[in-house]
Amino acid sequence: xxxxxxxxxxxxxxxxxxxxxxxxxxxxxxxxxxxxxxxxxxxxxxxxxxxxxxxxxxxxxxxxxxxxxxxxxxxxxxxxxxxxxxxxxxxxxxxxxxxxxxxxxxxxxxxxxxxxxxxxxxxxxxxxxxxxxxxxxxxxxxxxx
Numbered sequence: 540x541x542x543x544x545x546x547x548x549x550x551x552x553x554x555x556x557x558x559x560x561x562x563x564x565x566x567x568x569x570x571x572x573x574x575x576x577x578x579x580x581x582x583x584x585x586x587x588x589x590x591x592x593x594x595x596x597x598x599x600x601x602x603x604x605x606x607x608x609x610x611x612x613x614x615x616x617x618x619x620x621x622x623x624x625x626x627x628x629x630x631x632x633x634x635x636x637x638x639x640x641x642x643x644x645x646x647x648x649x650x651x652x653x654x655x656x657x658x659x660x661x662x663x664x665x666x667x668x669x670x671x672x673x674x675x676x677x678x679x680x681x682x683x684x
Contacts, residue, residue: 544617545592552588552621559625560584576636585626592619 567580594615631644644656 545590545619548592548619548621549590552590552623556586556588556623556625560586564627574636576634579633579635581630581633581642583628583630585628586624588621588623590619590621592617594618 565582565584567582570578570580572578594617596615629645631642631646634641634643642656
């Protein structure tokens with residue numbers, strides 16, 4: 540069975556989308572910062588695709604095959620098209636430093652969102668403070684002159 544014209548249109552469009560959107564679009568290439576940290580951009584990618592077409596018989600008054608019946612399938616004119624749209628929205632940056640990973644958002648968040656984002660860091664600091672308070676370290680001896 541021969542390939543239909545709509546299949547060719549769809550294949551071309553999907554190959555173009557594949558070229559535009561790959562894993563490096565969602566998770567970008569890491570960038571080494573001067574302070575020893577690594578910054579990795581993270582994006583949200585949305586895309587849509589549509590294709591359609593049809594084969595049309597000759598209008599009245601136009602020539603038809605000698606049999607008077609409909610034209611053979613390969614002789615019917617084809618009309619079709621396809622379209623696609625891609626949206627890339629930066630979401631934030633993963634910052635890796637000293638074995639710790641933080642997400643730095645690229646957009647402004649409401650204060651409540653910011654509090655939720657900082658909760659793990661605050662809890663870790665509170666744990667360290669309580670641990671230090673429960674096990675106080677003796678003061679260091681002053682240096683001898």
